[in-house]
Amino acid sequence: MAQLELTCIRCPMGCTLRVTLEIGAVTAVEGNRCRRGAEYAATEAVHPVRTVTTSVRAVGGTRPVVSVKTVPEVPKDRIFDVMAAIRGLTATAPVHIGDVLLRDAAGTGASIVVTAELEKR
Amino acid sequence: MTTHDIVIVGAGPAGLAAAIGAREAGAQDILLLERDGEPGGILNQCIHNGFGLHTFNEELTGPEYARRYIDRVNELGIPIQTGTTVLDISPDRVLTCTSRENGFEQIRAGAVILCMGCRERPRGAMDIPGSRPAGIYSAGTAQRLMNIDGFMPGKEVFIMGSGNIGLIMARRLTLEGAVVKGVCNRSAYSSGLKRNVVQCLDDFGIPLMVRHTVTEIHGRDRLEGVTVSEVGEDKKPIPGTEQYISCDTLLFSVGLLPENELSEQAGVELDAVTGGPTVDDRLATSVPGVFACGNVLHVHDLVDFVSEEAARAGAAAARFVRGETVSSGRRVSLRGRNGVRYSVPQSVDPDTMPEELTVRFRVADQYLGCYLSCYVDGVRVSHKKKRIMTPGEMEAFVLRREMLGNDAREVVFCVEEA
Numbered sequence: 178m179a180q181l182e183l184t185c186i187r188c189p190m191g192c193t194l195r196v197t198l199e200i201g202a203v204t205a206v207e208g209n210r211c212r213r214g215a216e217y218a219a220t221e222a223v224h225p226v227r228t229v230t231t232s233v234r235a236v237g238g239t240r241p242v243v244s245v246k247t248v249p250e251v252p253k254d255r256i257f258d259v260m261a262a263i264r265g266l267t268a269t270a271p272v273h274i275g276d277v278l279l280r281d282a283a284g285t286g287a288s289i290v291v292t293a294e295l296e297k298r
Numbered sequence: 299m300t301t302h303d304i305v306i307v308g309a310g311p312a313g314l315a316a317a318i319g320a321r322e323a324g325a326q327d328i329l330l331l332e333r334d335g336e337p338g339g340i341l342n343q344c345i346h347n348g349f350g351l352h353t354f355n356e357e358l359t360g361p362e363y364a365r366r367y368i369d370r371v372n373e374l375g376i377p378i379q380t381g382t383t384v385l386d387i388s389p390d391r392v393l394t395c396t397s398r399e400n401g402f403e404q405i406r407a408g409a410v411i412l413c414m415g416c417r418e419r420p421r422g423a424m425d426i427p428g429s430r431p432a433g434i435y436s437a438g439t440a441q442r443l444m445n446i447d448g449f450m451p452g453k454e455v456f457i458m459g460s461g462n463i464g465l466i467m468a469r470r471l472t473l474e475g476a477v478v479k480g481v482c483n484r485s486a487y488s489s490g491l492k493r494n495v496v497q498c499l500d501d502f503g504i505p506l507m508v509r510h511t512v513t514e515i516h517g518r519d520r521l522e523g524v525t526v527s528e529v530g531e532d533k534k535p536i537p538g539t540e541q542y543i544s545c546d547t548l549l550f551s552v553g554l555l556p557e558n559e560l561s562e563q564a565g566v567e568l569d570a571v572t573g574g575p576t577v578d579d580r581l582a583t584s585v586p587g588v589f590a591c592g593n594v595l596h597v598h599d600l601v602d603f604v605s606e607e608a609a610r611a612g613a614a615a616a617r618f619v620r621g622e623t624v625s626s627g628r629r630v631s632l633r634g635r636n637g638v639r640y641s642v643p644q645s646v647d648p649d650t651m652p653e654e655l656t657v658r659f660r661v662a663d664q665y666l667g668c669y670l671s672c673y674v675d676g677v678r679v680s681h682k683k684k685r686i687m688t689p690g691e692m693e694a695f696v697l698r699r700e701m702l703g704n705d706a707r708e709v710v711f712c713v714e715e716a
C-alpha cells in the first residue's frame with residue numbers, strides 16, 4: 178500500500194488529493210470536493226503522462242529554431258530523457274506542421290513532431 | 299488612398315477569426331494588416347500545448363492553433379499584408395500605415411476591427427530599488443528569445459509574478475537545462491491556471507513563494523541575485539524577512555495591458571478597468587464603424603474565447619458596411635460591482651441583442667462558496683453558488699434577452715456571500 182499527494186487540476190479549487198494505491202491501482206481518494214478529483218487521481222496517480230513541447234535547431238530557415246512536441250504524451254518521469262534525445266536533433270528547412278523528426282524518442286514510443294511552419298530562407 | 303470595406307488591425311488569433319467571421323457573414327473586400335513578418339500574433343511564441351480544447355476538442359500548441367486560422371484565411375483568399383504597422387486611425391476611419399514595401403500609405407475603411415492584442419506591464423512601473431544590470435527580462439520577451447530566436451536567456455533564474463507566462467517559462471527554462479530557483483507572487487495564490495502551477499512548477503519541484511516579492515536587485519553589469527521578502531496583509535514587504543537568492547536572470551510576469559494607443563487616436567472610449575474599448579453586444583466601440591475584439595478589448599486566458607468573440611466582431615462589421623445595423627437606440631448598461639471588476643460588453647441593445655449573450659468579466663479576489671448574482675434595475679434575476687471564483691480565471695454569465703423585459707436600464711453583476 179502506498180500513499181500519495183496530488184493537486185487536482187480540473188478546476189481552480191486545486192484540492193489536495195490524498196491517494197491510496199494498492200498493487201498499482203487507486204483504492205481510495207480523499208480530499209476531493211467532487212467526483213472529478215477522483216477521476217483525475219485514477220490516472221494521474223498511476224500513470225502520469227505529459228506532452229513535452231520544446232524547440233530544435235533549424236538550418237536554412239527563416240528562424241534558427243522550430244517548435245516540436247511529443248506524440249503521444251510521454252511518462253512524466255521520462256521527460257528529461259526525451260529532452261536529451263530531442264537536443265541532438267536538427268531540422269532542415271523547409272519543415273511543416275506534422276513532420277516527424279524522430280520516432281520512438283528515448284524508447285518511449287513517442288514521436289517528435291514539428292508544430293510550426295518554417296520556410297526556406 | 300486605397301479603400302476597403304473592412305480593415306483589420308493585427309493578424310493574431312483575434313484578427314484572423316474576425317476576418318473569417320466577416321467573410322462568412324458576406325463581406326467581400328477585407329484586408330488584414332500585421333506589423334510582424336508573419337501572421338499568428340503572440341501564438342507564434344507560445345509553443346506549449348493547451349490551445350483549442352474548447353474549439354477543436356484537442357490540445358494544440360500555439361503555432362498549430364494559429365495555422366488552422368491562417369490556412370482558412372488563405373483558403374478564403376483574404377489578403378494579409380504583413381510587415382505593416384498602423385500608426386494612426388482617424389475617427390472617420392482613415393488608417394495611416396507604414397511598411398518597407400509601400401512606405402507610408404493611407405487606407406480608407408468602411409469598418410475597422412481593432413485586434414492589436416496586449417503587451418506586458420513594464421518592470422519600470424514596479425519600483426524595485428537597486429541597479430539595472432543585464433539579465434532582466436519580461437517573461438514574454440524571454441519566451442520570444444527562446445522560442446523564436448533560439449537564444450537562452452540565462453542559467454539560474456528567478457521569476458517574479460506567477461501569471462501564466464511566468465509559469466510556462468519556468469518549465470521551459472528548466473527543460474532547457476536552467477535552474478529555476480523559485481517563482482514569487484505578492485498575493486496568497488497564483489494568478490495562473492491551476493494546471494500550469496502543477497505541470498510547470500510542481501512537476502519540477504520549483505518552489506512557488508506566495509506572499510513574497512522582489513525587494514532588491516543586485517549586480518552591476520550582469521544580474522547577480524535578488525532579495526526576496528515576505529509581504530504582509532497590507533501588501534508591503536515585512537522588514538526582517540529578506541532572503542538573498544543568487545541568479546543571473548530575473549523574469550517578471552506581472553500582467554498584461556491591452557494595447558490601445560491607436561484606439562485612443564480614433565477617439566474610442568476606453569474602460570478604466572479593462573484598459574480596452576467599451577463595446578456593446580455587437581463589439582462596436584463608441585466610434586461608429588470601429589469594432590474591437592481579443593486581448594485589445596480585455597485580457598483573455600483562453601484563445602478559444604478570443605476566436606469566438608472575434609468571429610462575432612467580424613460578422614457585426616460585415617453587417618455595418620452593408621448598412622444593416624438596425625438599432626432601436628435603446629441601451630442597457632452592464633456593470634460589475636462588489637467583487638466583479640467589470641463587464642464586457644459594457645452595454646447591450648435590448649431589442650437587437652441575441653436571444654442569449656455570453657457576458658465575460660473577472661472578479662477582484664478569490665471567493666470560496668460565494669454567489670454570483672445578476673440584478674436588473676435592482677431586481678435579482680439570477681443567483682448562483684460558485685465553489686470558487688478567482689481573478690486568474692475569467693467568469694462568464696449567459697444573459698438572456700427575456701431577463702431585460704421592456705424597459706430595463708441597468709444590469710449589475712456582483713459577488714454575494716449568501
Ligand SMILES: Cc1cc2nc3c(=O)[nH]c(=O)nc-3n(C[C@H](O)[C@H](O)[C@H](O)COP(=O)(O)OP(=O)(O)OC[C@H]3O[C@@H](n4cnc5c(N)ncnc54)[C@H](O)[C@@H]3O)c2cc1C
Nearest residue numbers: 308310311312333339340383384414415463592593600601
Ligand atoms: C505568453 C502567453 C501564453 C498564453 N498561453 C495560453 C494558453 O496556454 N492557452 C490559451 O488558450 N491561451 C493562451 N494565451 C492567450 C492567447 O494567446 C491570447 O489570448 C491570444 O493570443 C490573443 O489574441 P489577439 O489576437 O487578441 O492578440 P495577439 O496574439 O497579441 O495578436 C495581436 C497582433 O496585432 C499585431 N499588432 C499590434 N499592433 C499593431 C499595429 N499598430 N499595426 C499592425 N499590427 C499590430 C501584433 O503584431 C500581433 O500580431 C497566452 C498568451 C500569452 C501572452
Ligand code: SF4
Nearest residue numbers: 185188191192211214
Ligand atoms: S476535486 Fe473537484 S473541486 Fe477539487 S479541484 Fe478537482 S475538480 Fe475542483
